[in-house]
Amino acid sequence: MNRVAIVGAGWAGLAAAASLATRGIATHVFEAARHLGGRARRVEIEGVALDNGQHILIGAYRETLRMMGEVGVDPDRALLRRPLELRLASGFRMKAPRWPAPLHLAGALAGARGITVREKLAALRFVGNLRRARYRLKVDCTVDDFLLRYGQPDAVRAKLWQPLCVAALNTPSSTASAQVFANVLRDTFEGDREASDLLLPRSDLGALFPEAAAAYVRNRSGEVSLGAPVRALARGRDGDWIVEGLGPFAAVIIACAPLHAATLVGTLEPLAPLAAELSALRCEPIYTCYLQYPEAISLPFPMIGFESGPVHWAFDRGELSGHRGLMAAVTSASGPHEDEDHSGFTRMAHDALSSLLPGLPQPRWARVIAERRATFACTPGLRRPSNETTADGLFLAGDYTASDYPGTLESAIRSGVRAATLAAHSLSRASTHA
Numbered sequence: 001m002n003r004v005a006i007v008g009a010g011w012a013g014l015a016a017a018a019s020l021a022t023r024g025i026a027t028h029v030f031e032a033a034r035h036l037g038g039r040a041r042r043v044e045i046e047g048v049a050l051d052n053g054q055h056i057l058i059g060a061y062r063e064t065l066r067m068m069g070e071v072g073v074d075p076d077r078a079l080l081r082r083p084l085e086l087r088l089a090s091g092f093r094m095k096a097p098r099w100p101a102p103l104h105l106a107g108a109l110a111g112a113r114g115i116t117v118r119e120k121l122a123a124l125r126f127v128g129n130l131r132r133a134r135y136r137l138k139v140d141c142t143v144d145d146f147l148l149r150y151g152q153p154d155a156v157r158a159k160l161w162q163p164l165c166v167a168a169l170n171t172p173s174s175t176a177s178a179q180v181f182a183n184v185l186r187d188t189f190e191g192d193r194e195a196s197d198l199l200l201p202r203s204d205l206g207a208l209f210p211e212a213a214a215a216y217v218r219n220r221s222g223e224v225s226l227g228a229p230v231r232a233l234a235r236g237r238d239g240d241w242i243v244e245g246l247g248p249f250a251a252v253i254i255a256c257a258p259l260h261a262a263t264l265v266g267t268l269e270p271l272a273p274l275a276a277e278l279s280a281l282r283c284e285p286i287y288t289c290y291l292q293y294p295e296a297i298s299l300p301f302p303m304i305g306f307e308s309g310p311v312h313w314a315f316d317r318g319e320l321s322g323h324r325g326l327m328a329a330v331t332s333a334s335g336p337h338e339d340e341d342h343s344g345f346t347r348m349a350h351d352a353l354s355s356l357l358p359g360l361p362q363p364r365w366a367r368v369i370a371e372r373r374a375t376f377a378c379t380p381g382l383r384r385p386s387n388e389t390t391a392d393g394l395f396l397a398g399d400y401t402a403s404d405y406p407g408t409l410e411s412a413i414r415s416g417v418r419a420a421t422l423a424a425h426s427l428s429r430a431s432t433h434a
């Protein structure tokens with residue numbers, strides 16, 4: 001009876017399933033959709049395997065890299081690794097030299113183009129202050145307020161810290177948590193030099209982890225059921241769990257998005273406070289516009305940012321995955337772009353790319369993917385639920401659960417591994433008392 005049910009086949013749910021499979025514990029993963037990956041998944045557009053959004057990894061994502069290797073994906077082959085480099089369409093450029101940490105960061109700021117010496121010194125003082133404070137704030141506040149408090153000039157905010165904030169937290173700097181942003185900077189800057197490396201996926205997100213994880217689970221006596229929504233949970237007579245009429249299960253890990261998790265938890269009357277807590281979490285969107293141009297067209301760098309305008313980042317999919325002439329224009333977090341229809345957003349994406357590539361012809365085709373609940377809104381002092389619940393054998397997994405990280409693939413993986421560890425311990429305790 002020592003099976004564990006996992007509701008959701010996103011990155012958190014599959015990380016939990018793979019972690020339990022490694023321990024020899026059988027799982028049954030239920031996924032309402034007919035695809036793996038949840039909010040970071042593969043999509044098919046014009047016969048090309050692409051993603052529902054562009055996800056950047058960094059070298060500090062140790063648990064993601066470990067789990068990829070665990071399920072048989074070679075990170076060195078699946079990811080394009082580059083030293084930290086930030087390029088903006090305005091001409092700003094910062095590239096970390098291959099020096100030991102943290103000297104590589106000082107070298108990157110000292111050699112940055114597009115800001116003055118005074119502005120570079122202000123950025124260096126800011127990092128120095130963060131290091132002396134061990135990246136801990138006395139009181140959390142918004143990123144914008146934090147930057148102003150530490151005297152960051154307009155140019156440094158607009159060209160460096162605000163683009164990094166929206167990329168990492170998927171929340172506007174005007175409402176984003178400064179403490180969580182500091183946590184990201186800590187792990188990026190304070191590890192070894194490779195911790196700050198950019199890791200850009202060469203393949204679609206499905207091949208990066210979810211498909212290999214599902215195969216890993218199935219090869220170890222587990223089940224992964226797609227198109228299998230779970231609408232209710234129930235306790236059996238012996239304290240075990242019944243999931244959508246199936247069971248018994250010794251434990252359950254709810255690994256779907258907060259809104260769906262709230263609905264599911266709400267079917268259990270004692271967990272009404274948790275359901276309310278989950279329902280209170282706000283979401284932030286990610287809009288991605290794919291534009292197919294002639295194959296000869298490419299960007300000067302695989303990833304280029306914009307410090308103003310509706311588009312935040314442009315990715316050259318030809319450079320990353322070999323789809324020549326295919327660009328991805330991405331807008332993270334909430335904003336005026338949400339009022340545009342898909343044709344309007346496509347025009348804005350094309351205009352942004354045209355500012356980089358004068359004379360750019362109209363795309364052969366374009367598609368917009370609007371992931372309206374891509375991540376939780378990572379705001380100051382946000383209360384995030386624990387992986388544990390007050391119900392025996394019931395756990396949560398997801399990038400929104402309590403941690404010092406924002407809603408990233410790394411936090412999803414970490415959460416799934418943590419939930420799996422808790423579930424395994426609960427099974428061990430139950431067998432000891434049996």
